[in-house]
Amino acid sequence: MRLLAIGDIVGRSGRRAVKVNLGGLRRELGLDLVIANGENAAGGKGITKEVAQELFASGIDVLTMGNHVWNKKESFEYISRETRIVRPANYPPGVPGSGSGIYVTPGKVKVGVINLAGRVFLPAIDCPFRKADEIIARIKEKAQVVIVDFHAEATSEKVAMGWYLDGRVTAVVGTHTHVQTADERVLPGGTAYITDLGMTGPIDSVIGVKKEIIIDKFLTQIPQYFEVATGPFQFNGAVIEINEDTGEAVSIERIINYE
Amino acid sequence: MRLLAIGDIVGRSGRRAVKVNLGGLRRELGLDLVIANGENAAGGKGITKEVAQELFASGIDVLTMGNHVWNKKESFEYISRETRIVRPANYPPGVPGSGSGIYVTPGKVKVGVINLAGRVFLPAIDCPFRKADEIIARIKEKAQVVIVDFHAEATSEKVAMGWYLDGRVTAVVGTHTHVQTADERVLPGGTAYITDLGMTGPIDSVIGVKKEIIIDKFLTQIPQYFEVATGPFQFNGAVIEINEDTGEAVSIERIINYE
Amino acid sequence: MRLLAIGDIVGRSGRRAVKVNLGGLRRELGLDLVIANGENAAGGKGITKEVAQELFASGIDVLTMGNHVWNKKESFEYISRETRIVRPANYPPGVPGSGSGIYVTPGKVKVGVINLAGRVFLPAIDCPFRKADEIIARIKEKAQVVIVDFHAEATSEKVAMGWYLDGRVTAVVGTHTHVQTADERVLPGGTAYITDLGMTGPIDSVIGVKKEIIIDKFLTQIPQYFEVATGPFQFNGAVIEINEDTGEAVSIERIINYE
Amino acid sequence: MRLLAIGDIVGRSGRRAVKVNLGGLRRELGLDLVIANGENAAGGKGITKEVAQELFASGIDVLTMGNHVWNKKESFEYISRETRIVRPANYPPGVPGSGSGIYVTPGKVKVGVINLAGRVFLPAIDCPFRKADEIIARIKEKAQVVIVDFHAEATSEKVAMGWYLDGRVTAVVGTHTHVQTADERVLPGGTAYITDLGMTGPIDSVIGVKKEIIIDKFLTQIPQYFEVATGPFQFNGAVIEINEDTGEAVSIERIINYE
Ligand SMILES: [Fe+2]
Numbered sequence A, B, C, D: 001m002r003l004l005a006i007g008d009i010v011g012r013s014g015r016r017a018v019k020v021n022l023g024g025l026r027r028e029l030g031l032d033l034v035i036a037n038g039e040n041a042a043g044g045k046g047i048t049k050e051v052a053q054e055l056f057a058s059g060i061d062v063l064t065m066g067n068h069v070w071n072k073k074e075s076f077e078y079i080s081r082e083t084r085i086v087r088p089a090n091y092p093p094g095v096p097g098s099g100s101g102i103y104v105t106p107g108k109v110k111v112g113v114i115n116l117a118g119r120v121f122l123p124a125i126d127c128p129f130r131k132a133d134e135i136i137a138r139i140k141e142k143a144q145v146v147i148v149d150f151h152a153e154a155t156s157e158k159v160a161m162g163w164y165l166d167g168r169v170t171a172v173v174g175t176h177t178h179v180q181t182a183d184e185r186v187l188p189g190g191t192a193y194i195t196d197l198g199m200t201g202p203i204d205s206v207i208g209v210k211k212e213i214i215i216d217k218f219l220t221q222i223p224q225y226f227e228v229a230t231g232p233f234q235f236n237g238a239v240i241e242i243n244e245d246t247g248e249a250v251s252i253e254r255i256i257n258y259e
């Protein structure tokens, strides 16, 4: 089977990139499942029901999240109900939503999707490594294919997670930095890995935000309202070819499309 | 002219990667200048005179540094004297060494090299943006071609620096994360940009370090001695084609070689 | 002469504490100048014209600020004009407002007030130590008595600043942690020092904020709106007895009043 | 009963302060138990068997630790065996040592001692709040009197812990900042609280370290070897008067002695 993982979708521009690209990619590549990081989909910060439904309508099957998952309090109830949204599993017990789910492809393959968040330079949530152990033990009984979106800042934490889960899951794909990395590969144990899928959103921006705003912030250190940039988009992600019988990845290939 | 910029060289493995790759690349690509980030060249942390001289002998013309520049106190005096070593220019006044230099290619082109370090998730040194302004104003009188190694963690800070200097320098190449990014391009103003050149060192490692050590550190949070990994190397960098009359970049191309 | 320095005033509760306490203290102690940290005076975050004027009317002569100075964009213009407000001097050039001022007591003593902010665990602004050197050199020509409000998180940075300026200014008083420290003393060079003046605001709170909110934040790691607590107030500060001829501090005494 | 809690003992100077002060205090105050934070007792960083035994010989009954607990690898085995040493309980499973213990006073009162570490600006270990719940549930079955040393940086996290445990333990005493706070009080639920006990070590220092070294570090941002300062010491701590039948604190009083 073939799975597409899309990097952080940022605002209106990113949603347009999904709409424009996904139909063609589905046909061309014969995709069985499409997951995407949606933590910046609503105006650059968080998600709403309307935005999520627009993305599902564009062909995304599962939305994973990240540190911006809690940006819109009005969406907590929706995040709790919507089974196609998965937020970082290593938030403490009691927070809204779920950290993993099992999704069935048209070809009846069960795919487990786990979302984890890093802790280096990010909020002090529960250990993503031990949480991975815990969920994988559970999910592997039901799904042979398991994809982990590890939403984290530090390359050390992300690369370590790749090695830690090598041979135990189908793929570990990183998100959060909004810049695609060129280190995609299938690790020796059969796990596809990439440090960051990149960003799906406005090209001429600083990781999605109007560049003048971010530059001004660095020059003055005065907090700013981060407005999503406009202009042509980029579409970032990776296609993973999977042996659904073994749950091993066969290959991983980066995608960068420009408007 | 053609310049090669090499990502963080890590330990013995990285130095071997340079020795093995650089001769061939110089010939094939007709390189006029080779710069490399050497902050991890000596046992993964800092630089020594012996290690620097080994790298110069392998064909590197200029070594830039980063947050690990001060790891070996016994090298401070050497860093102060060696004009082919450039450390982040935005360290406070009074620290050893120099933050920029001008180097002459065999074809008599003067190339300014500036090293800057980011401050997001890193030590609180002087503003890299204002320091860039200051040095560029000075160096541009003497060198048409100017290369900036921006050694930083956060993608936001690095991408912002690219835009900030677009049209004012020939290239902004990022270092420090040890993972090459796939966002190389020539920005609209003529500045070649890449968020991170990646790492030249052991492939099967966590950003150069033995993977078992880093995984153990994440699992226990007990500080560890970071031993450089062994095994086959990767060679990471980018080649920049430059119009030496205008100082503009014509193209930037990533290099990833494996042992 | 005698100067009162008041710790971070938080919200309505803190302003009431000032109003209730300051008249009596002025009379009892024969105060010549009253400075206060006002960075949390308006609803816990930042300052407004109305709130500042209320505090001036209550008897405060100078308001210093901190990392929350930029919380209310509508006040930037006011902060720029109001000479009785001083914001951290080590923000980069070009930001609104001034980092120091000279104020004249009823007894015609000129008192320089400098506001600096720390960088450990706080925004990466300019070096507070070098900025202190620069301003002191300038201000000492006009004012014998100089008070520094060093708004910082880490005790190491604050204690270091005390020693760095010992013998060069009249007092270094710390703010920002909202908890008064018990280390007040006159250092050997004649500079009064305290790591933190504490908080003037609601007692039964977590540094001014409703305690249930902060506890919930620590338990869930979900960002929260920080509502200022209500209930009885505490008034925190320190009185510094000064030899106005030499500019040396004679004594420093902590004040903690409860409603 | 009466318990003395001593703030972070730093190096030789701090150990001398204990030796000089503790005998007298034991007699004067009629102390039933003495606990002390020992994370900096050996040369400013960590603990060794020799240093611990010197402190036990001086009259300390229990040593709690902090983020420096892992500084000396050669002591891991000792920390694992020595039941009078308690390290932060919220380190992940599998690390050496224990996070709590029960100690019996000469008058046969059982006192539970729990060590926890904060996560704000500190390593990402397990949640100290949930870990507190877990241990208290267990320890309360065996000991009526329970003391928590919460080793943390941020005042918000420490004050929040005080409120969180109010009425459930006898005392929450903070350590780590090396500066004593003046906010000691018995909270409404009967829990004695202080944000930081302070430091027992060299007075004329920056939180125990030679002041010239720390100032130089702030000025240059070059990492330094942190040498413990010499000269006269201070002894910092707090005495807690406890109703051993109810486990409630009756009073808490700060101690600051100078050499
Ligand atoms: Fe994102």
Ligand SMILES: [Fe+2]
Pocket (backbone or CB within 6 Å): A039, A066, A067, A068, A151, A175, A176, A177
């Ligand atoms: Fe994110």
Ligand SMILES: [Fe+2]
Pocket (backbone or CB within 6 Å): B008, B039, B040, B066, B176, B177, B178
């Ligand atoms: Fe590096």
Ligand SMILES: [Fe+2]
Pocket (backbone or CB within 6 Å): B039, B066, B067, B068, B151, B175, B176, B177
């Ligand atoms: Fe680095």
Ligand SMILES: [Fe+2]
Pocket (backbone or CB within 6 Å): C008, C039, C040, C066, C176, C177, C178
């Ligand atoms: Fe404050």
Ligand SMILES: [Fe+2]
Pocket (backbone or CB within 6 Å): C039, C066, C067, C068, C151, C175, C176, C177
């Ligand atoms: Fe503050």
Ligand SMILES: [Fe+2]
Pocket (backbone or CB within 6 Å): D008, D039, D040, D066, D176, D177, D178
């Ligand atoms: Fe300590």
Ligand SMILES: [Fe+2]
Pocket (backbone or CB within 6 Å): D039, D066, D067, D068, D151, D175, D176, D177
């Ligand atoms: Fe500590």
